Amino acid sequence: MAKKDRMSGNEAVAYAIKQINPDVMPAFPITPSTEIPQMVSTYIANGEIDTEFIPVESEHSSMSATIGAEAAGARSLTATSSCGLALMWEELLLAASNRMPVVLALVNRTLSGPININCDHSDAMGARDTGWIQIYAESNQEAYDNFIQAYPIAEDPRVHLPVMICQDGFITSHAVMNIELLEDKEVKDFVGTYRPEEYLLNPGNPMAVGPYSVSNYAMEARRNQELALEASKDVIIEVAKKYKELSGRGFELFEEYRTEDADYIMLIMGSAAGTAKQAVDDLRAQGKKVGVLKLRVFRPFPAEEIAKALKNCKAAAIMDRTESYNGHGGPLASEVQAGLYREKIMIETICYTYGLAGRDFTVDHVYEIFGELEDCAENGTKYEQHRYIGLR
Amino acid sequence: MQGNGIEIRWHGRGGQGAKTAALLLADVCFKTGAYVQGFPEYGPERMGAPITAFNRISKDEIRVHSNIYTPDLVVVVDESLLTSVDVTSGLKEEGAIIVNTPKSADEIRPLLKGYTGRVYTVDARKISVEALGKYFPNSPMLAAAVAVSKVMERDEFISEMQASYEHKFAKKPEVIEGNMKALNMTFDALTEGAGL
Numbered sequence: 059m060a061k062k063d064r065m066s067g068n069e070a071v072a073y074a075i076k077q078i079n080p081d082v083m084p085a086f087p088i089t090p091s092t093e094i095p096q097m098v099s100t101y102i103a104n105g106e107i108d109t110e111f112i113p114v115e116s117e118h119s120s121m122s123a124t125i126g127a128e129a130a131g132a133r134s135l136t137a138t139s140s141c142g143l144a145l146m147w148e149e150l151l152l153a154a155s156n157r158m159p160v161v162l163a164l165v166n167r168t169l170s171g172p173i174n175i176n177c178d179h180s181d182a183m184g185a186r187d188t189g190w191i192q193i194y195a196e197s198n199q200e201a202y203d204n205f206i207q208a209y210p211i212a213e214d215p216r217v218h219l220p221v222m223i224c225q226d227g228f229i230t231s232h233a234v235m236n237i238e239l240l241e242d243k244e245v246k247d248f249v250g251t252y253r254p255e256e257y258l259l260n261p262g263n264p265m266a267v268g269p270y271s272v273s274n275y276a277m278e279a280r281r282n283q284e285l286a287l288e289a290s291k292d293v294i295i296e297v298a299k300k301y302k303e304l305s306g307r308g309f310e311l312f313e314e315y316r317t318e319d320a321d322y323i324m325l326i327m328g329s330a331a332g333t334a335k336q337a338v339d340d341l342r343a344q345g346k347k348v349g350v351l352k353l354r355v356f357r358p359f360p361a362e363e364i365a366k367a368l369k370n371c372k373a374a375a376i377m378d379r380t381e382s383y384n385g386h387g388g389p390l391a392s393e394v395q396a397g398l399y400r401e402k403i404m405i406e407t408i409c410y411t412y413g414l415a416g417r418d419f420t421v422d423h424v425y426e427i428f429g430e431l432e433d434c435a436e437n438g439t440k441y442e443q444h445r446y447i448g449l450r
Numbered sequence: 451m452q453g454n455g456i457e458i459r460w461h462g463r464g465g466q467g468a469k470t471a472a473l474l475l476a477d478v479c480f481k482t483g484a485y486v487q488g489f490p491e492y493g494p495e496r497m498g499a500p501i502t503a504f505n506r507i508s509k510d511e512i513r514v515h516s517n518i519y520t521p522d523l524v525v526v527v528d529e530s531l532l533t534s535v536d537v538t539s540g541l542k543e544e545g546a547i548i549v550n551t552p553k554s555a556d557e558i559r560p561l562l563k564g565y566t567g568r569v570y571t572v573d574a575r576k577i578s579v580e581a582l583g584k585y586f587p588n589s590p591m592l593a594a595a596v597a598v599s600k601v602m603e604r605d606e607f608i609s610e611m612q613a614s615y616e617h618k619f620a621k622k623p624e625v626i627e628g629n630m631k632a633l634n635m636t637f638d639a640l641t642e643g644a645g646l
Binding site: 226229 | 473476477480485486487488489490491492511512513514515516517519
């Protein structure tokens with residue numbers, strides 16, 4: 059039986075961790091993710107779970123210890139934000155290339171500088187080419203739901219890759235909202251007992267993890283890793299279907315909100331998608347044919363599926379909460395446009411940068427953007443292809 | 451706000467409990483079956499810095515994740531903010547503002563940049579010191595927010611807060627009675643003084 063409660067996004071993820079009771083959690087605190095290891099260590103101190111908590115001296119060490127524990131055969135995880143993720147850079151690549159199904163609770167915060175503690179996606183986007191699966195949440199509820207789906211995706215033999223469960227720092231991590239929780243047993247049964255096929259602490263089957271690979275083999279290892287990331291798409295969808303049977307809440311690679319007959323679509327990720335949905339409802343009430351494509355899974359990137367979902371609209375706004383410094387927009391802009399080109403779908407697009415370092419993103423911004431898309435498509439008005447919204 | 455709800459903005463200083471009050475309000479409204487949102491906006495992380503916190507309370511699911519720019523109610527936990535922060539910015543004329551001060555509403559109104567809506571004052575220091583022996587403004591200001599916004603009935607609020615404090619102060623039960631007294635004194639003061 060589902061239980062109705064109210065929690066912040068950090069509380070929700072800590073609660074999911076409690077329900078899963080993983081084996082090992084090394085962590086180092088950093089705002090705004092600090093509450094997650096803090097709450098988990100409280101659960102441990104209270105005897106509610108028997109996870110081994112390892113306080114470490116840096117995020118470089120927390121990810122190293124997470125990989126070490128996973129390699130030994132323990133279900134492992136950590137949490138971080140911002141510069142903490144940046145300090146893990148080397149280990150992020152090791153986790154993915156050594157095919158470690160670890161989970162990282164990432165509470166998105168901007169990277170310095172100017173030094174700032176608030177939300178944008180520059181931390182996760184900096185790690186977009188490390189080989190991790192990346193899943194984003196609109197709300198505390200989705201952060202909880204995504205976290206419970208993380209291990210079944212990561213540990214699937216077709217995948218064997220690390221998963222980053224992202225939520226927006228402060229905006230969802232520190233906002234208390236309604237949430238529906240599963241029973242502990244339901245979560246435990248869904249996630250299952252971890253039975254790694256190969257692991258270090260297995261005297262009957264000695265193995266090496268992370269050895270040197272000569273050029274004769276290294277490229278094949280990379281290609282296999284890439285194929286596994288592609289294969290994870292099907293697994294993510296399968297796990298979501300099973301999760302819907304359990305929870306009633308359905309998930310896909312992305313959510314299409316009122317896009318069916320939409321002339322104008324906003325493609326957006328994270329908490330801002332909720333704000334965009336409200337604005338879409340307001341504009342629909344005025345007869346505007348608008349919709350939102352909320353991207354949930356950024357890695358593996360569903361380029362073809364997105365292109366097909368956008369093919370019937372007149373113009374799309376591609377919203378990046380980070381800057382790529384390439385003059386053309388952020389990672390979503392580049393990857394969505396590449397997908398459109400490959401599918402030969404030549405709709406108008408405008409790429410927007412929004413919400414950097416916690417700059418607020420409002421329903422008024424969404425109205426403004428849809429107004430620009432309409433003006434662009436209906437009146438042929440030329441807009442710069444890459445624009446900032448909410449800039450003073 | 452869009453839909454069937456109310457938006458509240460809290461102004462306080464770091465360490466005074468404005469964020470806690472917003473989270474407690476979300477908590478107590480949740481128990482009445484409402485959709486709730488309670489969240490802070492952090493500026494510099496230091497005691498005494500101005501902070502803002504927000505509540506959305508609604509019968510419909512809340513999806514907007516932005517700050518609140520056109521609140522129905524503003525709660526000012528620290529009177530000294532009136533001269534440094536534009537507390538009535540966007541406040542609806544049919545809404546209201548509550549200020550923690552020993553002064554009367556008529557004395558405060560000239561500081562509100564021409565705001566013509568309802569103005570209420572609560573002497574949270576006096577109430578808190580009398581009820582708790584210490585100055586914690588958030589319980590009186592929470593009660594004031596409920597009394598003025600009418601998000602729930604007084605009896606329901608009092609009984610939910612009793613349960614909430616029993617949980618929150620399980621290891622400090624000696625402060626429960628004082629906090630409950632502060633809530634009731636605030637309701638009484640507003641009912642008699644402001645004619646709520």
